[in-house]
Amino acid sequence: MRSAGTVAELVQRQWGDHRPGLRHQDTVLTHHQVASGAAARAALLTDLLSAGSEPHLGVLLDNTPEFPLWLSAAALAGAAVAGINPTRRGAELARDILHTGCRVLVTERAHLPLLDGLDLPGVRMLVTDTDAYAELLTPYAGAEPGDTARPDIGPGTRMLLYFTSGSTGAPKAAICTQGRLAAAGQSLVDHFGVRREDVHYICMPMFHGNAVIADWAPALAGGAAVALRRRFSASGFLDDVRAHGATYFTYVGRAVQYLLATPERPDDREHPLRLGFGTEAGAVDAARFRERFGVRLVEGYGSSEGGAAIQRTPDTPERAIGRASARDDLAVVDPETGEERATAVFDGAGRLTNGAEAIGELVNRGRTPFEGYWRNAAAEAERVRGGWYWTGDLFFRDAEGFLYFAGRTDDRLRVDSENLAAAMIENILARWQDAAAVAVYAVPDPVAGDQVMAALAMREGAAFDPSAFAAFLAAQSDLGTKMAPAFVRIVPAMPVTATNKVHRVGLRREGFWSGGPVWRKGTGTGYEPFGDEQLSALLREYEAHGRGAFCPQPPDGRGIQARPAIEDTAARRVDPH
Structure with a gap:
């Protein structure tokens, strides 16, 4: 079969294929039903998008069948999907929707509280798990992909607008065309030998490129099925894999760590998985994963x-x-x-x-x-x-x-697979009345990616109060779930360059070795003193995961400021459910 030039062509190929194509909990849809559902949504979308507006829709959903159905529908309608991140809050969430010119926002009741009070002029909202939504779709039930696909769709037609953060502050919406997404899917089909009988398990959030480009697209290009998990669960991972017959999945490093933290079981190798593809797992954890589960992880x-x-x-x-x-x-x-x-x-x-x-x-x-x-x-x-x-x-x-x-680079951070901009976090922390100056930068996570570290110069007469700082953070409605500093260091004055810019290179190089007070986010929302004993435990964790070379090194062999011994929390792990 020749390679498709567009995602729309790949969706149309599903028509008439009655093999299982989409699995979620107890729901199983055939490829034909997926194509039919996509066609109905494409026809509805065409009617909802007003003439002269950008053909963009936002999707604020967990990994439910509606997400891939709307991706396929957008491909047929020649529209672009902006994946909306549910960890964003308030004005920043509204900004993401409005900046990408979304005239339609597809969401579900679970996410409606995030949208309460937001000013979203001109945005039509569709709530998928409601009777009103079902009634809206009913008149389009007989649509077919060949009828709803726009004739002017080509490889250059916009398909995705997915957010990525950088030094400019607000997240940027990167463009991905139908041609690039179809080619990426086909490339992975060729590289990994994707088969029609394969099942791609999508447990990473579909508002990220990881799940769409590296998991959904190759399944679509190779004629494989997809199985969805609403949100990643380490404890439910193997049960899902077995229930759906999953053979392939994508990951980020933190997810691999969570899986390895689950209790070992005698049947850990009894499953159909043959391959995982992702980033930032690290060589040590990849080897542990293969030894325990018998599955090769391919870092890309x-x-x-x-x-x-x-x-x-x-x-x-x-x-x-x-x-x-x-x-x-x-x-x-x-x-x-x-x-x-x-x-x-x-x-x-x-x-x-x-x-x-x-x-x-x-x-x-x-x-x-x-x-x-x-x-x-x-x-x-x-x-x-x-x-x-x-x-x-x-x-x-x-x-x-x-x-x-x-x-x-110095003003970008990647926390639990989320790209964050230091400037955005700084703007929030700068609201704290006790802080005279704030700088945010990355320190390497012992396992994968980064952790957020904040340097604070206190106002004259003010002392750092960890409880007050934690309460301040909890009150900031636009502080995303990954943004809270894992470490806080107190500096007498913010170091600057000759051009009076914050000297982030120096701050990052020093890392934990500040010679002054350092605090670490503990259990719950509070902050605890971080002394030499805790630092030693953290350094051992870096070495255990093969990331010792990335750990900030002491400038002169000294430890951080000594403090009374406290309970060691450095090796704490969390297994999300």
Whole structure:
């Protein structure tokens, strides 16, 4: 079968295929029923979108059958889906919906409290689990994909507007066309040998590119089924896999950690899974996952905007991501000068010894498939400079050309697979009346990604009160669930550069080694003193997960400010349900 040029073509191919195509709890829809449902929604959407407006709809849903049905419907209608993140709050949530020009917002009753009081002029809301929604769809029940697909749809038709954060503050909506999404799906079909009898388990949130591009799209392109989990559950993972016959799933590093934290069972290897594909699991946890569950995890890298990709080959070293894909000319460069960084040097234990010279920003000097940001020319110009695509991610490269992920640039953070902008968190923390200056930056998470650290310079006469600070955070309606600082350090004065900008490079380099008071978010919402004993436990956790090279190093061999011993909370793990 020839490769499809658009997602709409892939949806139309489902028509007449009566094999199971979509599974969710006790619901099973055939591929034909999925195509039929998509056609009905596409016809409704065409009638709802007013002439002259952008053909955009927002989807604020958990992973229910309605999400892939509306993705397929948008493809047929030539519309673009903006995945709306339910961890956003208040004005920031409204901004996401309005910025992307959504004239229709598809949601469910569980998320209606998030929308209470928001000013969303001109936005038509559809609530999927209501009688009114069912009645609205009824007249379109006989629609067929071939009838509802717009004839002018092509590879360049916008398909996704998915948010990614960066140094400019507010999340940017990256554009993904039908052609790029269809090609990405087909590429994974070819790379992993996706079969029609496969079942792709989607437990990562579908408002993220991870689930749509790396899980839903290859299933659609390969004729495989998908199985949905409303929200990720470590304790329910294997039960779902067995119930749905899942053979493939995508992950982020934190999800792998949660799965490994579940109690071991004698039947951990009794399941049909053969492959997991994702990012930031780390070599140590990937090995533990394979040993325990018998499933190979394949680490990949692709910037959210599609501007650079790294492919893993059989000879890729354990801790590396892989080499540049055939289409890309990737380099690790000094972000200030553009000069290539030194080749990585490792000690006998495989730890990087010349990080200061080897770590730099990953750039693509070749032709890039980056398709731009929605109505954000300044962000596009920042992303593509001097003809190069700048990923905003830190890497180092060994003598054989293999690339190793080293973190995010100074004002970007990735927490539990969520991209956050430091500036946005700073704007919220700056409201605290006791703080004279605030800086937010990333410190590496011991397992994957980053944790949020905030440096606070207190106003004259004010002292840091952890209870008051926690209460302040709880009162901020726009503080997303991933934004609260995991660490707070108190500085006598905010360090600045010669141009009076906050010296984030220095703050990040020091990390926990501040020589002053440091507090760590404890159980619940409070903050607890973080002393040398707790730091030692944290350092052991870095080493246990093979991330010791990424841990901030002491500038002079000293520990952080000594404090009375307190209960060690560094190794605490949480298993979400």
